[in-house]
Amino acid sequence: DAGVIQSPRHEVTEMGQEVTLRCKPISGHNSLFWYRQTMMRGLELLIYFNNNVPIDDSGMPEDRFSAKMPNASFSTLKIQPSEPRDSAVYFCASSTVDEQFFGPGTRLTVL
Amino acid sequence: GENVEQHPSTLSVQEGDSAVIKCTYSDSASNYFPWYKQELGKGPQLIIDIRSNVGEKKDQRIAVTLNKTAKHFSLHITETQPEDSAVYFCAASIDYGQNFVFGPGTRLSVLP
Numbered sequence: 001d002a003g004v005i006q007s008p009r010h011e012v013t014e015m016g017q018e019v020t021l022r023c024k025p026i027s028g029h030n031s032l033f034w035y036r037q038t039m040m041r042g043l044e045l046l047i048y049f050n051n052n053v054p055i056d057d058s059g060m061p062e063d064r065f066s067a068k069m070p071n072a073s074f075s076t077l078k079i080q081p082s083e084p085r086d087s088a089v090y091f092c093a094s095s096t097v098d099e100q101f102f103g104p105g106t107r108l109t110v111l
Numbered sequence: 112g113e114n115v116e117q118h119p120s121t122l123s124v125q126e127g128d129s130a131v132i133k134c135t136y137s138d139s140a141s142n143y144f145p146w147y148k149q150e151l152g153k154g155p156q157l158i159i160d161i162r163s164n165v166g167e168k169k170d171q172r173i174a175v176t177l178n179k180t181a182k183h184f185s186l187h188i189t190e191t192q193p194e195d196s197a198v199y200f201c202a203a204s205i206d207y208g209q210n211f212v213f214g215p216g217t218r219l220s221v222l223p
Contacts, residue, residue: 004154031208043155043200043213056210091154095208098143102154 004103006092012109018080021106024073025094033093033100034067034077043091049075082110113138115203117214124191125222132217134201135183141203144177144184145211149198158199159186162207191221 005024013019025032033048047057049069057067064083069075079086087110093100114137124130136144142163147155161168161175161184168175172191177184188195198218202211 033211042215045211048209050209093154098160098208099145099157100208100211102147102156104152105154 004092004094004101006090006103006106008106009104010107010109012111013082014111015083016081017110018078019082019086019108019110021077021090021092021108023075023077023092023103025075025092026101027073029094029096029101030072031095031100032069032075033095034075035091035093035102037089037091037105038087046077079108082108084110086110113141113203113205113212115201115212115214117201117217119217120215121218121220123220123222126191126193128191130186130188130191130195130219130221132186132199132201132219133183134185134203134214135181136203136212137182138203138205139179139182140205141182143204143207144175145202145204146173146175146186147200147202147213149200149216151197155200188219191219193221193223195219196221 007022034046036044046059047067052069067077089105089107091105093102117134145160148158149155159173172189174187198216200216201214204211
């Protein structure tokens with residue numbers, strides 16, 4: 001299995017632009033998680049899905065952030081409009097029971 | 112909600128020595144405690160985990176201990192090697208694989 005796939009790996013954009021991060025979970029995994037990692041705040045859970053349904057989005061920082069999972073093999077995290085403070089590494093992870101398998105991350109820089 | 116603290120934030124050891132990283136959690140309902148290793152430019156990777164019905168678990172040079180009464184758990188790495196250098200995160204969850212709360216991380220450096 002290729003593991004969790006994220007795209008793009010790097011994204012540089014200007015403040016105010018829309019950013020879409022993509023994730024393909026491991027086949028057969030029924031849970032998907034989006035995390036944000038920064039030096040100041042560490043690893044933060046933004047939202048997670050079970051069987052494509054959002055279960056807990058309390059970590060989503062504000063209405064500029066939205067996430068969707070239209071099917072079992074694809075999820076997006078969208079930021080609109082983006083701000084410099086959104087600069088971070090965004091990880092997607094998937095799981096079945098216990099272990100969460102993380103993707104390589106998307107490094108987002110908002111200028 | 113759950114709060115996970117982790118100490119130390121940085122740790123340097125000589126190759127061959129042991130390293131110990133400690134974490135405490137606040138929610139007594141937590142039942143699953145994984146440890147992740149993150150190398151530069153990569154996503155975190157699970158190295159060992161323990162459930163609340165077990166006090167200790169070992170996998171080759173790595174072991175984890177759990178004290179439910181005191182609400183703390185520790186990672187022990189013996190015979191450290193340079194490739195053990197990375198950032199290590201502990202986490203706690205009240206529903207196994209869901210809703211992890213991560214500690215702030217420990218940067219381990221193994222000096223040759």
